[in-house]
Amino acid sequence: MFVVIYPGNGDQSIPDRDSSRRNNSSESNKSNGDASQKFLDVNTNWREFRAMLYNNYQVEKTDSVAQGGTPHVSKPLGPKWAHPLSAPETGCVLLATEKLDGVRTFERTVVLLLRSGTRHPQEGPFGVVINRPLHKKIKHMKPNNNELATTFADCSLHFGGPLEASMFLLKVGKKSKIGGFEEVIPGLCFGARNSLDEAAELVKRGTLKSEDFKFFVGYAGWQLDQLREEIESDYWHVAACSPHLIFGDSSDSWSESLWKEILQEMGGHYSELSRKPKQDI
Template sequence: MNTNLPIVVNGSLLIAEPFLGDSNFERSVVLVCEHNQAGTFGLVLNQLTDVNVSDVIEDMHADLPLYVGGPVQQNTLHFIHRRPDLLDESIQILDGLYWSGNFDQVKQAVNLGTLTERDIRFFIGYSGWGEGQLANELEQKAWIVSQTDADFLFSTPANAFWRGVLKRMGGEYKAIAHYPVDPRLN
């Protein structure tokens, strides 16, 4: 195994290289929520659906956007947030960013308006890699690894996220941010 691979930890971003060739992850940015010897669990941050959470959770009454977290188990709902003060059982991903928590408290806080789009994102499905699978994809240079912070994550629109992360990284990555989706059209 290549020991020069980028280091992936909880909170890392996996940025799809421009010509990945996988329609599930084209121009995607995946937040790694859990990474260990058994594998990796993440959520795609920039695949917005045209459905709101209130369309899939009947007792949630706010029109918060719903994202596709990945191709695995798209009948499951996941969320990240930055309000552990409102949600018990939250799992810290990085400073100021949390995954999961007490869902009854989520529904109550959303319905009361104390938990808004500025502080929570909902996802159907997730992205997952089995043992060694992500390392293999990193070796093939399918992903660029970076870090983020909660403010950038929640303040950057989904349609600008892939480019925004690369521009923020600077250098050669800033140039990659401007690559066309189809290089034949360049």
């Protein structure tokens, strides 16, 4: 039943006159709903969609060279994938190149970019190093903050970068967006010291577990043009990679071997770079 609003006359109901017309309308609405849902799914998973396009392009290019243009069969995208990007974006990773070998702070690091930044001096791009575990737990640091000393006492600490500030990542999985925390990629958000109370409340309510949090000492930050110049000067490879690589259940996630694994997933000459020994500087 459709309801039409007549100004000044209240709600007037118009009964259905034709059941077949009603069914057609219902089918049309269902079709539109399905189309909308598909659009939402594509919009939500646009990173995976882009990765699939890149993967198919690489396969097609390889097959064309090897088989003289024989049509290729698209391969499904696995849980682990990575591909290069032409420019940094929120949620991408920066992989240190051999030019940073010997620079202890960034040598063979993987930086997860939490914000791609703007040209404003106080709003440049920043992120955290995600493959430098400190092999210590928060309780070993004897924190003064009550939530750190209790709720998050057994959480691992990681070196996040040379700039002074503490941040944390929270793995939210397929849960809807959690208020008060900024999404980096679907399933992963970040927070800072001023949102510790909200984070602890999520654990106390059972929404998340303390194991879903990773805490970082320090962070990495740039001016917008500074990061672009470093990328153009070949200090960083820019890549998109699957959430499974960034916060999967494998022991390689968050470990020093993550740098090598992402480069290998990128394939081609990147895979070759992952096997090169460190440069003596």
